[in-house]
Amino acid sequence: MSRCVSVVAAAIVAAAISGAVHADGEKIAVFTKNQTNPFFQAVRLGADNAAKQMNATVLQYVPTKPDSIPEQMSQIEDVVVKKPDAIEFTPVDFKAMTPGIEKINAAGIPVVNITDRASSGKFVAYVGAHDYNLGLETSRFLFKAMGGKGNVVLLEGVKGTLTNTERVRGFNDALKEFPDIKLVAAQPANYQRLAALQVMENLMQAQRDIGGVFAANDAMATGAIEALDGANRKALVVGINGTKEAVDAIKAGKMLATGDYSAFLHGCIGTMAAIRALRKQPVPTEVVFAARVVDKTNYQALDVPVEKRTCPKWEEVVK
Numbered sequence: 001m002s003r004c005v006s007v008v009a010a011a012i013v014a015a016a017i018s019g020a021v022h023a024d025g026e027k028i029a030v031f032t033k034n035q036t037n038p039f040f041q042a043v044r045l046g047a048d049n050a051a052k053q054m055n056a057t058v059l060q061y062v063p064t065k066p067d068s069i070p071e072q073m074s075q076i077e078d079v080v081v082k083k084p085d086a087i088e089f090t091p092v093d094f095k096a097m098t099p100g101i102e103k104i105n106a107a108g109i110p111v112v113n114i115t116d117r118a119s120s121g122k123f124v125a126y127v128g129a130h131d132y133n134l135g136l137e138t139s140r141f142l143f144k145a146m147g148g149k150g151n152v153v154l155l156e157g158v159k160g161t162l163t164n165t166e167r168v169r170g171f172n173d174a175l176k177e178f179p180d181i182k183l184v185a186a187q188p189a190n191y192q193r194l195a196a197l198q199v200m201e202n203l204m205q206a207q208r209d210i211g212g213v214f215a216a217n218d219a220m221a222t223g224a225i226e227a228l229d230g231a232n233r234k235a236l237v238v239g240i241n242g243t244k245e246a247v248d249a250i251k252a253g254k255m256l257a258t259g260d261y262s263a264f265l266h267g268c269i270g271t272m273a274a275i276r277a278l279r280k281q282p283v284p285t286e287v288v289f290a291a292r293v294v295d296k297t298n299y300q301a302l303d304v305p306v307e308k309r310t311c312p313k314w315e316e317v318v319k
Contacts, residue, residue, distance in 0.1 A: 024055040026085040028274050030267070031075065033092045033116070034066035037191060037219055038243045039263045040090075042306045043115065046267020047088060050311045054275050059084060066192075067092040067158070076100040080107045086124075086274040087111040088267075094162045095119045110277055114270035116163055124277045126286050127270040131163050133291035134240050134259035135170025135216070140177070141257050141293045142212050142238045149180035150211030153203055153235075155224060157191040157216040164188075167216045167240060184210065189220045196223030204231050213237040218246040218258055225254050242294055247302045250295060257295040260302065265289060268311035269318070276314070287318055 030047045032040040044060055051058040061079065063071040072092045079087065080103055087104055089111050091097035101121035104111050113123045142152070154171060157164035175181060185203045189196035196215060200223060204210065213228075213235050215221035221239025228235055239246055242260035249255035273283045294302060 026056040026275055026278050027059060028056055028086050028088055028271055029059045029061060029079045029084040030088045030271070031061045031072065032090050033063070035062050035064070036066050037217070038245060039217070039241045039261065042243065042263035043090070043267040045306045045309070046264040046311060047271045048267070049309070050268045050271035051275070053311060054272065056271070056275050058271065063092065069093055069096045072097060073100050076103055080104065080109070083107065083109060085278055088270045088274050089113055089118070090115045091118050110274065112270050112274045112277070114266050116161070125273045125283050127266060127273055129261045129289045130291055131166035132170045134261060135167035136174050137291045137293050138238050138240055138257060138259035139171045139174035139214055141295070142214055142236060143174060143178040143181050145236050145256055146181065146212045148178050151182050151184045151207065151209050152212040152214060153200070153207070153210055154183060154186035155196050155199060155213065155215040155220045156186060156188040157220070159188050164216055171214055189223065191217050191219060193219040193223040196220035197227050200224040200227035201231070204233060210235045215239045217241050218243040221246065221255060221258070222249065225249060242302050244302070244306060247294070247299050250299050251303070257293050260292045260294050262289045264306055264309055265317065269314070272311070272314050284318065
């Protein structure tokens with residue numbers, strides 16, 4: 001018995017010297033933008049999964065009104081009072097939430113910025129995807145599938161948001177590479193399926209010949225497909241985010257491709273980064289996922305319900 005105790009004591013001392021001993025049960029507040037976009041549901045599930053693996057607790061903060069600046073500010077004020085160990089933060093507006101981030105910084109709460117890069121503030125790290133590269137590669141894939149010619153429609157997200165600006169910039173740069181592809185219409189649908197359905201219905205009345213649709217997210221791509229089906233029209237449609245609804249549409253032959261924005265991974269790695277920082281483990285200042293286009297040839301990894309996925313190990317993602 002005494003030998004067992006001494007072995008355990010020695011292990012604890014050795015671990016302490018190496019810095020491996022840490023507290024657990026940390027509370028991480030996770031801020032996402034809305035309840036309507038499946039992308040953010042996947043982010044939240046990733047955060048939950050990572051926290052469970054690391055014996056921490058996640059508290060979810062989601063505006064009841066999509067992308068509400070006043071509501072997210074109110075939630076920040078609540079969190080600052082409750083003071084969790086760390087915060088994982090997606091701003092509903094990358095500029096307007098600066099005062100909220102300043103409040104978090106002033107309260108001394110470590111914060112990891114995920115998905116939408118905030119315009120200012122002090123962060124442990126940024127975790128997200130490369131919106132420009134996703135827009136560029138997904139657009140190229142669409143234009144090649146169109147045979148390098150024809151009319152294309154652009155469905156933008158929320159005007160002025162960084163994700164939309166960068167994805168559209170990627171689209172426009174890809175367009176320059178295909179002189180026989182003509183952009184016949186570009187309108188925002190605010191990253192919402194129903195808005196995209198309505199916008200696409202209106203565009204089809206004015207445009208009789210549409211060969212391709214680039215939607216800045218999968219929810220809008222789904223809305224565009226519904227509009228096309230309702231009018232008994234055909235067009236190649238791509239989106240961005242790599243959501244399960246996009247994968248289902250790809251399998252059904254209704255959607256050409258999606259740029260994988262790795263939503264579940266955002267939640268996983270963002271949460272791991274916050275917990276690792278609290279435990280004094282190394283965290284790079286940026287973790288940016290590579291752009292990947294998903295189509296009928298390689299969708300299998302995403303063809304798993306998000307609630308059944310498991311976060312990868314930190315070392316598998318952060319090299």
